[in-house]
Structure formats: structure tokens, C-alpha cells
Amino acid sequence: MTQPAIAETPRAVRTATAEVHNVVKQRILDGHYRAREYVREASVARELGVSRTPVREALRELVSEGWLEAIPHHGARVVAWTERDAREVFELRLVLEPMAVRLASERMERTRLVYLETLANRMEALVERIEREPEMRNEIARLNHEFHRELIAASDNQRLAAVLDGVVRTSVIRRNFGNYDLANLRRSMRHHREILEAIAAGSPTWAESVMRSHLLAAQALHVRFPDAPDDPQALPG
Template identity: 55%
Template structure:
């Protein structure tokens, strides 16, 4: 892991943990002094965080943590639950064997990561999950739907959902992927749409879990698993 990788992981974890709340600034000088690093790896890490949507670059002020209110998140999921079932409904009669094989491979890789006991696995699953959903959108062959989803779906919301999943919720998400593949392989658009709706609603429940919930519910799935091992 390079110095920039280390800074990236530290800042991202602090955002997820609430140590850097939405709207706060991540100061290069403060991070550099704390970690005894030059500004070069810190700036590289911040550029990656901007690219991934965790922070935004504010001219003459620095990097600010992207603000997502609960209302914003609720609205995103309300729109996703309308659009993404339609995506798989369209994809069912159009999807080919090659794309189904790709979905199967992505599902298998995510399942393997579920068996690892480290926080980095969460991000790898999130990245593979984004690819899984992108394959579904491509299979739907609807540029209009694709443009709408690209506007609506923000990567940080998706990634935060995975960090908030309990172990059971994470495995449930993997099961949804498998059921989606089965429905699509049979060309059953209504079955696929039903599974996708459940999939999005489960992600919404994890993301919007009240902050006052007990520590056990809030702790990331992989960390809970490590504690119990």
C-alpha cells in the first residue's frame, strides 16, 4: 500500500464513521502533520476521493465532504425502486449468454469476498456491485434509462450502504444477485423486476437505519464477523 493509498483509506473511513461529517473540510496540512507525510500523497488521495464522489473540490477552500441529507438519500432510493426494476424487466428478453456469464462471474467474486474478514472487502464488493448493475443497464439497451440512472445513482450512497450492512443483510444481497441471474436466464422480466425491487428496498433499509440504533446493528458486517470469530 502506497502512502496515497493509506491516506485515501484513512480519510474514507473517517467519512464513513462520521469523524469527518458532511460539509466539513479535509485539511491537507492537518492530515500531513498527523501522519507525518508530505502534501504530495495527500493531494493524490484527495483527487481520488473527489473522483469517487466522497469529497468535492471547492476553489480557494479545499476538499469538502459531500453532503447527503437523509431526504436526499430517500429520494435517490425512491427513484431507483421505480427505474431499476424496469431495467431488468427490459433486460430479460434481450440478455445474451455472454452477459449472463459475466453476471455469474461478478456474483461469484462478490460471494468470495464475503468470506474474507477485512474492511477492504466492502469496497471491492461495492465496485463489483457497480459493475453488476452496469451490466444490467447495458442489457436493457435503453440509453434513456441509462442516462437517468447515471444522473440519479451516486457511488458514495451505494458504498455507504454496503458499509452499513449487517452480515445477514450482505448475504441477502448476494442471494438477490443469484435470483436475478436465474430470472434473467429464463427471460422472466416480471420475476427479475420483483427481485430487483426487493434488492433496492433492502439497500434502502440499510442506508437509512436510524443513527440511534444499537452499536451492534451499526457496526460494519465484516468487523462484526471478526469480533465473533
């Protein structure tokens, strides 16, 4: 005899929704779900061992946050960003992120600086493996996101951190390394190292300047020129 299904309480659904939200978001960031790929309710529910209700709610949240887009009669798919999107994101980052680094330089705790140095060390080591092991790009991207997140958090300005999170959450940090050859990656790592040296030296102006150079170099890999028409294809992952 079939057992009756156990009713899901609102609290259980909310907990499951949060878990599904985090998993799907992480998969987008890691490139598991690619630009314009559909995220199917049934597949996610089966993989995560939950009902379709929390999956449906999680996908709705991800649509409202800009990670997914709802396509009528088809479902939810990963948003693909154009060159114009990248240009607008970098315009904002070039104003806000150097400001955050300047503040971080003035407020950095020693333990956080040590952690940032650890992240920089790990990324540098992985870059030297990338020609033999191209899959290392995913781990470099993850560590790079953490590095920038920690720098921004060190500004101790919650509003600035919240705005920047909204600006960069679309994958510009996490999935931009497909555009980088070895020379570009090494330059990016040198920028990270110099930012930390500036902070350790107690020079907010130096740190701010290097971050601006770091972002301008990244921008050049994604934006051909200011008046370029939108690229109809997604940015490389």
C-alpha cells in the first residue's frame, strides 16, 4: 500500500528553497550552467532530492535577482550578458571598487590581510599550472571572486559592499578568465600582489591606483571600444 506523501511545512519549503537557490546560483557561477542554458525544475528536484515546489520558488528568486530569465512556455534559462552589459558593469566598478580598496587600506585587519595573501599565493601557483591543466581556470576564478569579495568587505562599508555585490554578481569576476591568456593572467596576479603590498605599506592612494589599473586591464579584454554595438553572443565563460 502506498504511503501518503508527507505535507511540506512552510518552514521546510523555505529552507529547501534557500538550499536550492544557493546550489543553482553556485552552478551558474562555476559555469556548470552556461549562458542561455535552461535550468529544468524536474531535473534540479531529482538531483537535489527535493520536491518541485522549493525548486520553483528558488528559480523565481533567481529570475528576480537577474541570474535567470523567464522565457514564456519554456522555463528559466541562464542570462547571457552582452558587451554593453560588460561595459556598464566596468564603468561602475571603476568608480566603486577603487574607493572600496582605499577604505580597505585604512581599515584592514591583519588576519584578513594574511588571508588575502594566502588567496594570492594559491592563485599564482594555479596560474603556472594552467597550460597543462586548463580546468584550473575554474578554481582561479573562484579564488579571484573571493579575493575581490574580501577586499570589498574590508572597506567596512556595508552599503558600498552591497552595491558592488549587485554590480559584479552577474559573473564578470567569476567567469571572465576564458578571455585571459597566460600573460594576462600573470599580469592580473601581479596587480593582486601589488594591491596587498600597498595595503601593507599603509598607502591607500597606491592601493586605489593599482585597483583602477587592474580593472582597466580587465575591461580591455571584454570591451572593444566605448561605442561598439552590442555583441549578440554571450561573453566567453
